[in-house]
Amino acid sequence: MKESTAATSAQTPLRVGVLGAGGIATIPEGVLPNMHHIADKATVVAVADVLASRAEQTAARFGIPAHYSNLDDMLANSDLDAVVNLTPIPAHAETSLKIVEAGKHLVVEKPLATTLAEADAIIDAAGARELTIVCAPPDMLYSPYVQAQRLIRENAIGKVAFARVRSSHGGPGGGPDGWPFDPTWFYQDGSGPLLDMGVYGIHEITGMLGPAKRVTAFAGITEPTRVVRGDGPYGGLEIPVTTPDNCLFMLDFGDSTFAVVDGTFNVVASRSPKVEVFGRRGALALFRNDGPDLEVYRTDLAPGLDGWIAPNNWPAVADPRRAMLKRALLVDHLVDCVRDGKAPVLSAEHARHALEIMLAVFQSAREGRVVELTTTF
Template sequence: MTDVAAPSVSSPSRLRIGVLGSGGIATIPEGVLPNLHHIADKVQVVSIADVMVERAQRAAATYGIPNVYATLDELLAGEEVDAVINLTPIPAHAQTALTIVGAGKHLVVEKPIATTLEDADRIIETAKQNGVTVIVAPPDMLYRPYREAQRLVRQGAIGRVAFARVRSSHQGPGGGPEGWPFDPSWFYQEGSGPLFDMGVYGIHEITGILGPARRVSAFAGITDPIRTVRGDNEYTGLEMPVTTPDMNLFMLDFGDSTFAVIDGSYNVHASLSPKVELFGRQGAMGIINPSGPDLQLYRTDVAPGMDGWVQPKSDGWLADPRRDALRRALLVDHLADVVLHGAEPVLTAEHARHALEIMIAVGTSAREGRVVELTTTF
């Protein structure tokens, strides 16, 4: 893991935060702004910007944010901030992130960090030059079940890992009966899609547990050229052209005959399987189970001649109240801990760049019908 240099900004008792983007990830109940009050001792939101100024004004009124701007440049030129939380749509991540770190501000950016490796490299290098920290979604490797799974695997709890299955899909924005609060059509266009939107979670999770991957082999395609928004709101019935693959299935090779199969699609309406399953020579592990504990461990020879599931002493051994309270604001909490208290960064830009290379390799492998070698690490 490569850390950025020490921050160039002063060390305030609280980070002054600017928020770029006031859409869903900023304002939904599990989003950033509704949950920042839990860490009011660490951060203070002083500014918000959105090209849809009226939407930013509504968010500012709801969450007591004193300054509202129409652009990132206005935000950076306005009230002094130590960090910016970048909640823009996927195609805008790279340029806005580069502008933020170029201005010497710490950064939290939604996934993926960019859509090209060249842009990811520029963000990382500029952040290093300006001595600022970059934290990149998703937050999953901060969750206790994943941290514990990483520890158990590295300690050999299930022996040498042979393969993993990773579920990283859902039914697609606008694909559920609950509707979708915004126009979801951009999710199905070039520059977005389920790989960048959903597959990125599974990639971060399995590489966070097993380490960097070495090779990628993939299939991808468009299942339906037109999708129709379900639900009961103003977007119900909207027909959305699909111009990027909405189905991706790929395999990662970690070396030493260790493989992982990951789905990244908008074709999973429901599943009863764990989010991640790991199979080793001496056991197995399930992480985030729909109808069970968030971490399950199966061991060979738990007693002479006997294999079985290992039960924890307490059902609360993996309780994660901070995750449950903060939800997406956990990313901001992690930035504050790194900048203010010197915590070890977990959600690094280098890890995000490796995940991005995997996503790009998925597209290359599917189009060209070949295995793609990876070059980045973290």
């Protein structure tokens, strides 16, 4: 295997390998279609996928010089500074550990791992080699969330009492459009809506309020079989559901501050905000689609007057290119952290805390009790 080439100058683009050529790598919102926006900062020099034909087709489509059928060959034969790990959830831990042990910076999709021991091993290996890890989701780089975090810390809505967080959808294959690949693994042990979707809400609310202290939860399987909708190649496929597809949980942040979060494959539609945070002197509402990205309710806007404001003129505190970069924003963040020597906002430690919360959700639901958390970030 080649020696580490992780160090890079501010003038030289990072040489990036992409592991996994599935949807998150290739869809319009994914990594590869948007890497050209940061060509001065990073260049993809290799792609690997367990399906050799898919790796070859992806390389041809995006002009990537080398393609491989496995991670080991890519690490051994391509000169890389970093690897973007876009494998399915159950493969994150093993492949990410191998990447950092090879001396490469890491961008990894959520979650970081599926056990705390795996997460610890990845973090320890990266730390020993002075490598940077950036872990999805990218939400805490988005300006509305960063502004909300700032307002909360500046006490703009007073002491936070509780929050509601929507972190669900109808499930892969649950929409009317044809699903392009087999979604079975999303409903099997080692995956599920909590690890796939709940992780977004967990990152968002802990990013704004800080580490949680305790978890209590319910989780279950709503129907034993899912049927893929639409007329795509997997339309009509019957999928046995072997992991909870319906999770609802509460986070205790201490000092009587709570959050209710959902992580399910059962929200086929919603008109509610993505996140609502309720304080003693106001409230915040963050939206995914409809309305302004961030609205704030303030008491005493003027004497005797309370009301909502949309702070469109507030200073942008995150990269305004995020809508353009889409999932490539993760790579952009990695490059900035490597070049500037700064700790990532999307840190492995935050990802480990989110993972502990998810594991605690399963434990709480299984044992019917409150679970204390031990990690922080």
